[in-house]
Amino acid sequence: MDETTTGTPLNDEPALPGFPPAPAAAPGSPYRVLARKYRPRTFDDLIGQEAMVRTLSNAFETGRIPQAWMLTGVRGVGKTTTARILARGLNYQKSDGTGAPTIHMPELGLHCEAIMESRHVDVLEMDAASHTGIDDVRQIIDGIRYSPVSARYKVYIIDEVHMLSEKAFNAFLKTLEEPPPHAKFIFATTEIRKVPVTILSRCQRFDLRRIEADKLVAHLGRICDAEGVKADQEALAAIARAAEGSARDSLSLLDQAIAHGAGVVQGETVRDMLGLADRTLVIDLFEAVMRGDVPAAFAGLRSQYDAGADPSVILSDLAAFSHVVTRLKLIADAAKDPALSEIERARGTEYAQKLSVRTLSRAWQILLKGIPEVQASNRPIAAAEMVLVRLAYAADLPTPDEALRALKDGAPAPSSGPSSPPPSPPMSTGPMTSGNVALATSQPMPQPRPQPQGTAPVMRLRRFEDVVALAAEQREIVLKTALERDVRLVRFEEGRIEFNLAEGGSRTIANDLARALQQWTGQRWMIALSSDEGAPTLRxxxxxxxxxxxxxxxxxxxxxxxxxxxxxxxxxxxxxxxxxxxxxxxxxxxxxxxxxxxxxxxxx
Known part of the structure; x- marks a missing residue:
């Protein structure tokens, strides 16, 4: 079953703020896990599904209630729970016998408790995973002709509907398209692509979203307060990350963490429970690898491995932090993400200012390919060390275009990787190169002529083709395509380009090219549009x-x-x-x- 989020306790413990108390459990009743104890009972209890709730609210208020709904989403986001709440809303009736279909249920109605406990005679739940054949569907079709016993509607909730056989789906078609007025269908599935389109076209579809990490953290905090459990934000954030948007998974992990920590949920206990690495140690490992300090990287990996962290999980956390740094570099408001810890926010911002997108992208690709290798290896720690070696040596390698350009210009060959002797100082104490990570070399290399302090190196562009090649090196594909397709060159000299614009070309290309050349070469270029016809375009x-x-x-x-x-x-x-x-x-x-x-x- 799918549990979602905030709910009302079903035993005698205090309810969450803003929700009515549920009936008290019988004395001596067995322990109810948090995922069931705080299962939502009304649409107001759901979190993370605002779009669906708004659509259903408008439909109920205007009387536009369809005959069938299809609920889809990953495990634990609330599909079955939403189906039961829908069934409760369809059959809502107050104790005095009044009432109509509604999503606003401030008090328990005549049928509410039985529906939420899955024991109402007019609300039938069927698990399609264990009832896949046409005979099971025939039973539904035979019984649907009879009116409900006590409720307003007969509601059929079919979970994991994609497991039905082809014949069972076909048997459903006519009944689903023209059911009796007293019958409603609610389907739930995690594999929406396996449901035939003939079924989907007869239902209103709702895609239940993964619950955002900050909402999960807030929800877990409220539950801890209601349970009288002390929990720190780092621990709750780790649980929310591990749950991957599933409220049921997060509550199950919180249950386990409370038991593991004897009533206290701390970051260290959660890491031990999940086999996770300390985020601080992961960031230190990231720094060592990006600095090219292989001995320090090996030592950091080994210390986390000895503390019980799985090597593949360490690399996964390393990849996750690379993603965090990339987001901080490219998105202005990424630092406001409440799911980030303070150390991730501070040090991630620092690395985002020093590392290039190319370096971060390359690190992500290496880690993404290395994680399956570690998982499949019979010596995971050795495989993880080799991934770190690959990452450290590739951190500052040039692209093929840059290597060819360096050879043409007579520049020194790029470094082949970091050296094992004395490690470099930490990142926070010394500046990195603006585009890449500075790596030490094991052999002395010829040094280029020193540039005047405070000036960017001057890049020589002798032909218009060199400008196009430079745009390709800088991954400015749109600009490169425009230069090849739309520019009819009139005059080219270093620092000045005149061209005629081909028909259909963008008039902003001159400003775009001037801005890009100043950024790439450190010089101001004069880019002018000419009335002369100019040479044919490169294309x-x-x-x-x-x-x-x-x-x-x-x-x-x-x-x-x-x-x-x-x-x-x-x-x-x-x-x-x-x-x-x-x-x-x-x-x-x-x-x-x-x-x-x-x-x-x-x-x-």
């Missing part, structure tokens, strides 16, 4: 060159013979290959001819 030049290569290849005698031998064959690609150094510089064409395999052999 037009490429198309012309391709067309000339194909025309030249077509005129080749051998190609003509092949085309004559194979009617319908076409030249689909022509690639120029330069002759060896010292020989004739003329180009020889390699041709891929469709349908002409072993053409020369055929001609011979």
């Amino acid at each position: 037009q030049q490429a198309d012309t060159a391709e067309r000339e290569r194909k025309e030249g290849a077509t005129s080749h005698p051998l190609v003509q013979a092949v085309l004559a031998k194979f009617p319908g064959a076409q030249i689909v690609n022509v690639v120029d290959r330069a002759e060896k150094a010292g020989e004739d510089a003329s180009a020889e064409a390699d041709m891929d001819i469709l349908g002409a395999t072993d053409a020369e052999d055929e001609l011979e």
